[in-house]
Amino acid sequence: MAELYSVRMRAAQGGPHEKGGHHISGAERIVKLDEVGSIAQSLAERALHHSKGTADFINITVDLIPPEKIRYIDCLKVEEHKTSSISESHQLATELLDGPVINKTAVHKAISMLKSLDRSMRGAMLVDAITGVRLDTGNRGVRVSHMDSFDSHALGDNEHMREALVLASKVQSADGIVGELCWSDDPDYTVGYVACNGVYHRLPNMKELGSNIGGRVFFIQSDIDSESVITYLESAPVLVQRR
Ligand code: PML
Ligand code: MG
Ligand code: MG
Ligand code: MG
Numbered sequence: 398m399a400e401l402y403s404v405r406m407r408a409a410q411g412g413p414h415e416k417g418g419h420h421i422s423g424a425e426r427i428v429k430l431d432e433v434g435s436i437a438q439s440l441a442e443r444a445l446h447h448s449k450g451t452a453d454f455i456n457i458t459v460d461l462i463p464p465e466k467i468r469y470i471d472c473l474k475v476e477e478h479k480t481s482s483i484s485e486s487h488q489l490a491t492e493l494l495d496g497p498v499i500n501k502t503a504v505h506k507a508i509s510m511l512k513s514l515d516r517s518m519r520g521a522m523l524v525d526a527i528t529g530v531r532l533d534t535g536n537r538g539v540r541v542s543h544m545d546s547f548d549s550h551a552l553g554d555n556e557h558m559r560e561a562l563v564l565a566s567k568v569q570s571a572d573g574i575v576g577e578l579c580w581s582d583d584p585d586y587t588v589g590y591v592a593c594n595g596v597y598h599r600l601p602n603m604k605e606l607g608s609n610i611g612g613r614v615f616f617i618q619s620d621i622d623s624e625s626v627i628t629y630l631e632s633a634p635v636l637v638q639r640r
Pocket of ligand 3: 568569570571572573574575
């Protein structure tokens, strides 16, 4: 098998993220050597033409992935839902997540944490699935990385959805993670999703059009060591395959 490379882009405005810059965009792929150049270029273009503003800091990292390190996982099944308001969507998101391993109270807390973010978080919040207590420390959030799909285009033409589906599939594959809630921080994108029990539930109207408040919450079982989950999510190379 040809050697694979992880190509990752992160972009900010007002300087690098680590110097207080405002997060604009992040994206990544896992590709063969001969695709590294063109993918790096398209990721840079994307950072320069983003609805959240123009980046003045772009970091592109490329590294070789040893083939034996790659884990192959199944893509979540997609279910589309229809709603007519934000409150209806949030209510449906809550009902879909609520069950024996995720408590309604935890979902309510997660929704209000997402709504009250005052700046874009590059990473996700890690929340106890029963109590709703936030477990990640600092403001950085958990940054899911090192994933792609085998055949990205088979997942559809909607880039937001394709990337979210790959990320959500990796997140649900982590032992101890039992659910996810997400809506975008892109002002022109109001579709979000919840993931649980092997399903990616797409939900329209997750926020007001024009709002740049969005992000992700991962629900984790109380008895799980969150550090090992974070290590898996941030650095284990994963390729998602369609079932
Ligand atoms: C993001 O832009 O970071 C989140 C995108 C959510 C995609 C939801 C969908 O269209 O399925
Ligand atoms: Mg319950
Ligand atoms: Mg899991
Ligand atoms: Mg975005």
